Amino acid sequence: MSGADQSYVTDTLIAEDIDAYLHKHQHKTMLRFITCGSVDDGKSTLIGRLLYDSKMIFEDQLANLESDSRAHGTQGQGIDFALLVDGLAAEREQGITIDVAYRFFATDKRKFIVADTPGHEEYTRNMVTGASTADLAVILVDARQGILTQTRRHSYLVNLLGIKNIVLAVNKMDLVGYSQERFYEIVKEYASFAEQLGMKTFLPIPISGLAGDNIVTRSENTPWYQGPTLLGHLEDAPITATRMQDAAFRMAVQWVNRPNLDFRGFAGQIGSGTIAKGDAIRVLPSGKTSRVKSIVTYDGPLDRAVAGQSITLTFEDEVDCSRGDVITMADAPCEVADQFEATLVWMDEAEMLPGRPYLLKMGTQTMTATVTEPKYEVNVNTLERLSSQTLATNAIGVVNISTDRAIPFEAYAQNPDLGGFILIDRMTNATVAAGMVHFALRRSQNIHWQAVDIDRTAHAAIKGQQARVVWFTGLSGSGKSTIANIVEKKLHALGKHTFLLDGDNVRHGLNRDLGFTDADRVENIRRVGEVAKLMSDAGLIVLTAFISPFRAERRMVREMMDAGEFMEIHVNTPLEVAEARDVKGLYKKARAGNLKNFTGIDSPYEQPENAEMTVNTVELTAEDAAEQVVAAILAGL
Template identity: 75%
Template sequence: MADTLTPEAPIYQTDALIASDIDAYLDTHQHKTMLRFITCGSVDDGKSTLIGRLLYDSKMIFEDQLAALEADSKRVGTQGQEIDFALLVDGLAAEREQGITIDVAYRFFATEKRKFIVADTPGHEQYTRNMVTGASTADLAVILIDARKGVLVQTRRHSYLAHLIGIRNIVLAVNKMDLVDYDQAVYDGIVKDYAEFARSIGITDFTAMPISGFKGDNITGSSANTPWYKGPSLIEHLETVEVDTERLSARPFRMGVQWVNRPNLDFRGFSGLIGSGVIRPGDAVRVLPSGKTSTVKSIVTYDGDLEQAVAGQSVTLTMADEIDCSRGDVITIADAPTEVADQFESTIVWMDEAEMLPGRPYLMKIGTSTVTATITEPKYEVCVNTLVHQAAKTLALNGIGVCNISTDRAIPFEAYADNPDLGGFILIDRMTNRTVAAGMIHFALRRSQNIHWQATDITREHHAAMKNQTACVLWLTGLSGAGKSTIANIVEKKLAASGRHTFLLDGDNVRHGLNKDLGFTDADRVENIRRVGEVAKLMTDAGLIVITAFISPFRAEREMVRSMMQPGEFIEVHIDTPLAEAEKRDVKGLYKKARSGQLKNFTGIDSPYEAPENPEIRIDTAAMSAEDAADAIIAQLNAGWAYTI
């Protein structure tokens, strides 16, 4: 066993070293650059085996791990006494049993020149979202191809996704060359086929190499089995390829503010990770979206102040002036600020079991900010297998489409191709808190720059005061047949009789005009409520008391309308009628049609109704008449809200 630790020495030798040797080793590794890369390709192309080989050859395996690996290799039936390197990475029991990768497995290893984090991504089509997750932080993609099979559908799929995510460094690793007797003609044919495909999707440059993950050919050094190959080994290429942080350092300065650092009254700084560019004390900067300007006073870190900081460093900037800056803002160089907009064209990768619902508001996390975003119907969906653009109303799990997206306020951004930090985002379901999609901004829509909010002199408060009332929205929700329209009509008559200015929006009525183009799919129901919400908002701006009667089956859309209104203006009224009672009434014969299969997507039968959890008013129609229900609603308004009706 060695008595000193070199970068090539196995980690398990550290118990024999003195502290100074360990400190020297750690200091050496601390100043190495980091390369993140992924391995991808079709099932059984050898991704896990390749990573296992890299870990083994870089001596990143403990002795007990090696013993367990040898035992597992014998148990799962590896030929002879050789090691099955894939077992180092396939950690899930299901993966070992099936011999496939399901989850994204991250592994760390290091060489004398560089540190690496590698993600082993699954090859199956149904795990596309896993592959996208692994690729989102990668600087390089190793596309593996089985030399016996050539370019396959999954090869094309993963190449397209890697290019879509913005990975510029592509390695084409033609694997299992030992199984084709290291035939150069086979290798050349595969490289030619891949080059033709790569050009068709915009990949203009890639590095090809013949390898054998199982035998170790061209992994850490040149192989005698491929004398005709004169290029670098895989490790040699990984050690020298340019990483994104080097490229981003050449771009204008951008830093998203993660935290306003205010430990005491004498210090105020803005902390974050530098996404691109270089910053120095004395540089003029601009804070977006506000546009306020100042000068960098100092660059503070845990280890002391810096003379300059570059992309990839986490720092705290102090300013020469007291300026308004908070989490989610972006600090840029003053003379080259980034764009600010609220509408974009984006590529969306849908990652949730429930399909995308255009018009539904989602939380959007981009950089360090979180905003509310709404997606339009897709312009088209991309069939990744054929690259054909297909018409689509929505996106299902693993679907990829180009959509317009709008946010509730203007945000600083850059195209994802230029700056992933300011162009990449995720979407989160507001009700379940699940991450449902990943997206990449292409550009801002021109209308986001050309359309501005026009201020008016007569305010919404003035409109309401002229009517001697406070505007509000009475939102009646419940199953079909619950009695919403009947109760809403009586409420309006009673309010009108008392001199109030009202307007009734009824679910059936708006579908004769405003929403005549919409059907009854989940996506159409979402858009139906979004439009009604916008109309109701305009009516409250006019000072009206708005009464609505809509099934509005989804909580998310009712919350969307609530968020459009001023605090306290949205009053949710649950017309609570059991399904059996509503179906018994069936005044329009709709339940009968739904039960017989003549009417699809009917709420309560084959489409869900999400009852309000905490409505402002609940009406039990099984216990009172419609007249009594209307009186109860008005009584509760008078008792609980300052609407002076």
């Protein structure tokens, strides 16, 4: 054989080896796991050790790591593995993890994505983010400290999020002399708490992230431990995606694929189960049925697809289906409802306000939702149920939630894709909570909308007017009630059918049970909005005079109405002018500390940003302001 032939054969063999390696690597299973626990339990060090021992660090990274260890790490102890993960400057300076750091590594058996989550209580929301997609959780405990509050908090959340594969990694065993007695003392205490949680099993492993004991290889320092190493367990642990393939078929529609007039398909990722050509399907919430005509993918058509695959389905019939709908088997649909019991992990710095409209995003669905009833808050140390009407930052509670339309769902424990959701503040677009659906409230399935023949248009027509809600908002003492009263008299004189809802008057009856906390103010406006909507359905011109300090609630009432039927009037009076008037003596009481949560003093007022009209009662008399409002109302009629 010539030298050229030998070179060709050698190159071919090398290419085949590379192809075989890439094929093998491409088809490895992927395990997502999370490390969590209290501050300084050694989470980042453990992950750094896994990356180092699995040879996933390049030479230049290793050189930088050694340099960083001398500058930032633990002096005199060689490489500080935590610096591989603690990438933020603030973390390096403080020696803590404050964000979720994701790292990839692989062994011959499996690929891994690990999320290193913060230990401080104020970063609990970051931990929830990291755990939401995990198949397994490694809960670290410092052998010297034992079980702490954050250990319990993170264990509660991990269990709540449905992670069934739990590793209790008792770290820093080298600092307690590899004491078997200490190890089993911690395991016994954790087992007691796990039993209260309903956590059926967990695997305790004695480790040292710094020294490498029982991480990749079995340690000679713990001859009394006969279980697997941490990496060995990670390589053999079951994966959620495999379990979801055995569940009922569910696919949330992400978009309608319509490249031309001859093709209409429904694209999404299969959340659970399998689907095949010819299968009978049902589209929810409409309930329409058809059969699968074809399964289209980027790589070509399929006869069958399974959970985790991204596909486009075409149907044999023209069925109405759009983004947010859920495709199921015709004989095994999921539930559809608009009221649920759910657990919330509150993430926002502002407390939860029952009755306030939030955006709820579940899978590919987005809708308006409100917390209708806080049921209780959970004490993560004792698991005691505490009475609470709101939730503060990082609090965990069980609530009832109502959505503005019926949606397909499943309990989170059964299907995280169709049972997990986030709440978003409608004004700031900030994520304020993560939630997990338990079940639909029975009343949501027993109440149906009753169609009537005489609608709001007919009610208004017989009165010779257009229904409208005129919403006066402003500080106490701004002149809202005075102007609204004059406006009603003028409209009445013109033969218009009106009704005035005044803030003080409503609190004598409908809202007499409400106080003046932010939560009560939200509920106050929610109820008034519903009453105003009913009165407008009767064809009336409804005038309301309420401080209504929050934009979110004013926007909520606006969205109850048809376009053009809500008119926001900002009675813009400076605080110093309103306080100088102090007709009811309320400002004086508030300044003296005898009246809490008073708008403008110790409770905020959010001025309208796009009011239909602004009247300034410093420049105008109440009579003149009323004339302008009446003119605007009549122009709209």
